[in-house]
Amino acid sequence: MYTKFSIKKWLVAIALASPLLSLAADISLLNVSYDPTRELYVEYNAAFAKHWKAKTGDNVTVKQSHGGSGKQARGVIDGLPADVVTLALSYDIDEIGAKAKLTPKDWQKRLPHNSSPYTSTIVLLVRKGNPKGIKDWNDLVKPGVSVITPNPKTSGGARWNYLAAYAYALKQNNNDDAKARAFVGKLFKNVPVLDSGARGSTTTFVERGIGDVFISWENEAFLAQKELGPDKFEIVVPSLSILAEPPVTMIDKVVDKRKTRAVAQAYLEYLYSEEGQEIAAKNYYRPTLDFVAKKYEKQFPAINLIKIDDVFGGWQKAQKIHFADGGVFDAIYQK
Amino acid sequence: MSTISVTQHSRYQAKVARSRxxxxxxxxxxxxxxxxxxxxxxxxxxxxxxxxxxxLRKGFDTYINALVDPDALSAIQLTLIAAAIALPLNLVFGVAAAWAIAKFDFKGKSILITLIDLPFAVSPVVAGLIYVLIFGLQGWFGEWLLDHDMKVIFAIPGIVLATVFVTFPFIARELIPLMQAQGKDEEEAALVLGASGWQILWRVTLPNIKWGLLYGMILTNARAMGEFGAVSVVSGHIRGMTNTMPLLVEILYNEYQYAAAFAVASLLALLALVTLALKTFVEWQAAKNAEETELAVMQS
Amino acid sequence: MSKKTNVLPGFNLSLGYTLLYLSLIVLIPLSAAFIKTTELSLSEFWNIVTAPRVVASYKLTFGASLIGASINAVFGLLTAWVLVRYDFFGKKLIDAFVDLPFALPTAVAGIALTAVYAKNGWIGSILEPNGIHVAFTPLGVVIALTFIGLPFVVRTVQPVLEDLESETEEAAASLGANRWQTFYKVIFPALLPALMTGFALAFARAVGEYGSVIFIAGNMPMVSEITPLIIITKLEQYDYTGATAVAVVMLVISFLLLLMINGLQWWANRRNAEAI
Incomplete structure (x- = not known):
């Protein structure tokens, strides 16, 4: 009798508890990101998991995948089940929508600041003591200067690099397109190695000791300095650079299928919170939240930044003119 | 049998008689x-x-830490899984193909052999690409797989498929010439004595080819664990999920963790050394076996 | 086809399974590449596969593979000779190590070769001050392709050399031929089919190689970009048909190479059979 009752009691208890059990679920998200954000998202994922646990009681583990921005977007198009993507430029996310219809057309309007919770820019990293005396973009086209940058065909960062140099040349030459083309042509003639992603280039410059100057994401340059010693490298801030806006969004079809929309949404929104912004700033991304930006003001050099929409008419246009097959970049190598 | 003993005999003579x-x-x-x-x-x-x-540049502790890292352990696990599935699949295929090709004559045999060899010459990158074209979201079965909640690309099945592809010919190629050289006298004798097909395969053929089979398996295993290009295309590089050891080497290499990258690489290199040792042992055993049979033939 | 062959059981089962498995794993997937390219017109296809950057990559891929296979033909023959004909300390060990490039994952080979030949590497630090750049140049591609093709020539020549009858050499010597003439007129022709098979195998393997090359090549368009990398690059630009078009060109070439190799092997076997 006693045992019977006890089993019944247990069954009832389990029945009552089961909704509770299913509430404290283990959720996993996949964040497909570009090359230099590895350290940023390792830290952010831990912070978000804590935040989400405190808020809902659920355990979130965020899996990461990194690579060149184009390569990563290609993966998502082919079915890599990313809940969220955090890529180097909006064109790559546009392509996810265009090629695979996984995101709506207006994805960039869903979050503040063009869906870019942090920004960055392009700077020049040189070896200690700046032996080649590099001060600005025009020093990169001088004969005998060896320049390291990844391949704009595959790397998002490299496309920002290219556009920053191009914008500088436009400004120097009163917006003369032909002269700007000649300028980037000369610049790429000085490039001995074109890696497929930003990280590969950092390795080439830093570990393999190749090149006099490395055109780099600002955050990547800071990180290289921190990881490998400030006694080895110096950051040179050019007179003009580009405002790089690495955007984030969720992949609607995936989150709806996996029923992770709420947590994916929260994951992206939390990037804009104070803690998210602090983590971004600590990893050398420029925060967009005013008071966090103020706090880290000293960390980031003041640079005259142009916007891609103003100078190049947006990513779609820039991609078509400069980076598509048969575009300006291809012409550089076909002489 | 007789040709082997003759050549071996003459080789022995040659060694003695090799003059200036x-x-x-x-x-x-x-x-x-x-x-x-x-x-x-x-x-x-x-x-x-x-x-x-x-x-070992940064010391033994760093080395060990790199290997017991959860991402490394999961990569090791995935690599072992991929090899453990690819190996038996290609083993069964290798025996079947060698049986058909070595024991029978049929039209188009040489084309069939060339087709079996094809994965050896196809670039691993192309091998990855073709599976993307079929199982990728934009590919033939992409939508269907998505609707049925099945994943091939960017999941374990895709990695296994790519591995099976690149290791496809090794066992078959090892067995075909071996079984051709052995002929089918013994099998036919067994048949006359009333053995069934499976009995012949199990009791006569397999014991005869065991060293060649093992040799092919060792090569297949080494290649399966080390494949990079094909797996790279279909992996998706999700840490702790779809990274194999060679992919992890690349990732660590790109993360300023050179010592860790080389630590995982050294594990793979160690594996290569074990492979070489096993291979040498198998060759030695096979040679010893051949000598023993020869001796038996000579005595009888 | 003779009556005797029909005695053994299992022909239908084994051949059927072979064809099924071959179709599922290899033929149907490969046909996907050909079907994908039908999205292109013939002239579009031609334009893609003959674009200057792609043509430059063929030149590099086939040129470097040819040089690598040639290096292996010369040194592989020499290594096989030394391993068969001479005795020296550690010979067995050396013999076992020849297969290392088979067993070592290509990515490991890639980072190891890069570490050795880069500016601050063991060999690179000796070569670079003398103006010889290996890492991140076409020369690096040659080094990587030589590495992965190394076992082929050694392993195809070795057994033939072992089985070579010494009587013919002795006869040549007794007829007054000196050692070089004996090698050139008697031994080398006997080895030639095997040598060419090994060369062709090393070449075929090198043409498709990816893992070990990308680390050391530098990947410059028109200069040090191999064809498999072009495929990857096109893929990453969402140019699926372009990637597949180049892949189809590589596939056709691989198939032709294999037909050639099988022809060579048939020739080599016949030569051997005649010799015995």
Missing amino acids: ATSEPAWIRWVLIAIALAFLTLFLFIPLAAVFTEA
Whole structure:
């Protein structure tokens, strides 16, 4: 009798508890990101998991995948089940929508600041003591200067690099397109190695000791300095650079299928919170939240930044003119 | 059987009878040996030594830590899974293909052999690409797989498929010439004695080819664990999920963790060394076996 | 086809399974590449596969593979000779190590070769001050392709050399031929089919190689970009048909190479059979 009752009691208890059990679920998200954000998202994922646990009681583990921005977007198009993507430029996310219809057309309007919770820019990293005396973009086209940058065909960062140099040349030459083309042509003639992603280039410059100057994401340059010693490298801030806006969004079809929309949404929104912004700033991304930006003001050099929409008419246009097959970049190598 | 014993016999004689007329002066011998050793040192030993030196550069603790990292453990696990599935699949195929090709005559045999060889010559990148074209979201079965909640690309099945593809010919290619050389007398004798097909395969053929089979399995396993290009295309590089060891090497290499990258690489290099040792052992056993049979034949 | 062959059981089962498995794993997936390219017109296809950057990559891929296979033909023959004909300390060990490039994952080979030949590497630090750049140049591609093709020539020549009858050499010597003449007129022709098979195998393997090359090549368009990398690059630009078009060109070439190799092997076997 006693045992019977006890089993019944247990069954009832389990029945009552089961909704509770299913509430404290283990959720996993996949964040497909570009090359230099590895350290940023390792830290952010831990912070978000804590935040989400405190808020809902659920355990979130965020899996990461990194690579060149184009390569990563290609993966998502082919079915890599990313809940969220955090890529180097909006064109790559546009392509996810265009090629695979996984995101709506207006994805960039869903979050503040063009869906870019942090920004960055392009700077020049040189070896200690700046032996080649590099001060600005025009020093990169001088004969005998060896320049390291990844391949704009595959790397998002490299496309920002290219556009920053191009914008500088436009400004120097009163917006003369032909002269700007000649300028980037000369610049790429000085490039001995074109890696497929930003990280590969950092390795080439830093570990393999190749090149006099490395055109780099600002955050990547800071990180290289921190990881490998400030006694080895110096950051040179050019007179003009580009405002790089690495955007984030969720992949609607995936989150709806996996029923992770709420947590994916929260994951992206939390990037804009104070803690998210602090983590971004600590990893050398420029925060967009005013008071966090103020706090880290000293960390980031003041640079005259142009916007891609103003100078190049947006990513779609820039991609078509400069980076598509048969575009300006291809012409550089076909002489 | 008889041809083997004749050649082996004459080889023995040759060794004894090799006179000055058929060998080179000592100095030429040593120069040739020196050149061969220099070539092998430059291309084999120095790169191999570099792997272990770089791996231990930051000390033994860093080395061990790199290997017990959860991402590393999961990569090791995935690599073992992929190899453990690919190996038996290609094993069964290899035996079936060798049986058909070596024991029977049919039209189009040489084309079939060439087709079996094809994965050896196809670039691993192309091997990855074709599976994307079929199972990718934009591919033939992409939508269907998505609707049925099945994943091939960017999941374990895709990695296994790519691995099966690149290791496809090894066992078959090892067995075909071996079984052709052995002929089918023994099998036919067994048949006359009333053995069934499976009995013949199990009791006659497999014991005869066991060393060749093992040899092919060792090669398949080594290649399966080390494949990079094909797996790279279909992996998606999700840490702790779809990274194999060679992919992890690349990732660590790109994360300023050179010592860790070389630590995982050294594990793979160690595996390569074990492979070589096993292979040498198998060759030695096979040679010993051949000698014993030969002796038995000679005595009888 | 003779009556005797029909005695053994299992022909239908084994051949059927072979064809099924071959179709599922290899043929149907490969046909996907050909079907994908039908999205292109013939002239579009031609334009893609003959674009200057792609043509430059063929030149590099096939040129470097040819040089690598040639290096292996010369030094592989020499290594096989030394391993078969001479005795020296550690010979067995050296013999076992020849297969290392088979067993070592290509990515490991790639980072190891890069570490050795880069500016601050063991060999690179000796070569670079003398103006010889290996890492991140076409020369690096040659080094990597030589490495991965190394075992082929050694392993195809070795057994033939072992089985070579010494009587013919002795006869040549007794007829007054010196050692070089004996090698050139008697031994080398006997080895030639095997040597060419090994060469072709090393070449075929090198043409498709990816893992070990990308680390050391530098990947410059028109200069040090191999064809498999072009495929990857096109893929990453969402140019699926372009990637597949180049892949189809590589596939056709691989198939032709294999037909050639099988022809060579048939020739080599016949030569051997005649010799015995």
